[in-house]
Amino acid sequence: MGPLVPVIIITATLTLKSDTKPIPVKVNKPRGTLYWGGAGLNGPYVQPQLAMFAKVGISHCYIGQTNSASQAIGDAGMLIDALRAGINIRYIDDGEWPLSGMDKPSEQFNLIGYSYGSLLAAQTANYYAKNGNIVNHLVLIGSPIDADFLQALKANKNIKKVIVIDLVQHGDPIYAGIKQSDLIMVAKTLAEQMTRNKAEGHFYYAHVVDDSPKRWEALAHRLYEEGLR
Numbered sequence: 001m002g003p004l005v006p007v008i009i010i011t012a013t014l015t016l017k018s019d020t021k022p023i024p025v026k027v028n029k030p031r032g033t034l035y036w037g038g039a040g041l042n043g044p045y046v047q048p049q050l051a052m053f054a055k056v057g058i059s060h061c062y063i064g065q066t067n068s069a070s071q072a073i074g075d076a077g078m079l080i081d082a083l084r085a086g087i088n089i090r091y092i093d094d095g096e097w098p099l100s101g102m103d104k105p106s107e108q109f110n111l112i113g114y115s116y117g118s119l120l121a122a123q124t125a126n127y128y129a130k131n132g133n134i135v136n137h138l139v140l141i142g143s144p145i146d147a148d149f150l151q152a153l154k155a156n157k158n159i160k161k162v163i164v165i166d167l168v169q170h171g172d173p174i175y176a177g178i179k180q181s182d183l184i185m186v187a188k189t190l191a192e193q194m195t196r197n198k199a200e201g202h203f204y205y206a207h208v209v210d211d212s213p214k215r216w217e218a219l220a221h222r223l224y225e226e227g228l229r
Contacts, residue, residue: 029109030128031060032108033058033062033106033112033228034099034121035061035062035064037049038117041117045216050063052213052219055217056217056221058110058224058228059106064111064117090146090180090183091146092146107229109133111135112223114142114205119144121138121139122153125153126153130156135159138163139163139165140164140176141167142202143164143166147176173190173202174186189201
């Protein structure tokens with residue numbers, strides 16, 4: 001079997017040298033600002049929040065793509081998303097998390113996520129950064145992300161800025177880096193906050209109340225001041 005080795009090497013070399021015409025391959029540069037809402041991904045606050053981002057000067061904002069089933073099956077989908085957030089995707093996943101529709105003229109690539117959506121944003125940022133792309137800003141709002149995953153994102157040189165916005169001052173029992181055991185303990189509180197539908201605690205941005213536009217605008221201004229464009 002030994003004599004076959006140089007034959008294989010020579011054949012491969014000749015094949016490479018004969019390929020003198022490069023084949024153009026278009027690779028979309030990831031850019032624009034993507035936003036994922038909380039569990040369900042389609043709450044009535046999502047579009048108004050995107051509009052506020054655009055209003056303050058954050059250009060080319062659109063909803064992040066996901067393969068979540070939640071949009072198709074309503075309340076059951078929200079539960080599925082919430083369970084995924086608490087069980088698996090709060091931890092780093094080095095699989096593929098690609099996006100589509102990134103032919104935008106924006107000079108930045110920003111990923112923003114709220115609650116469950118913050119984990120989709122985090123996984124997407126991790127995927128693109130590890131593949132050599134620059135993520136200008138990763139914004140995690142009310143995020144149940146695992147502490148080790150958060151540290152890995154902050155340490156990745158291709159993610160230029162990680163912005164963590166906890167909502168504990170509004171009564172949210174969740175915060176970035178929360179332990180799994182603590183997350184389980186606060187499940188009842190989260191359910192109560194969601195049922196009351198008063199835009200309190202974890203749902204400070206997610207329920208629509210009289211002063212929601214002011215809240216969304218304040219968040220948009222904060223992100224603009226952090227450098228998002």
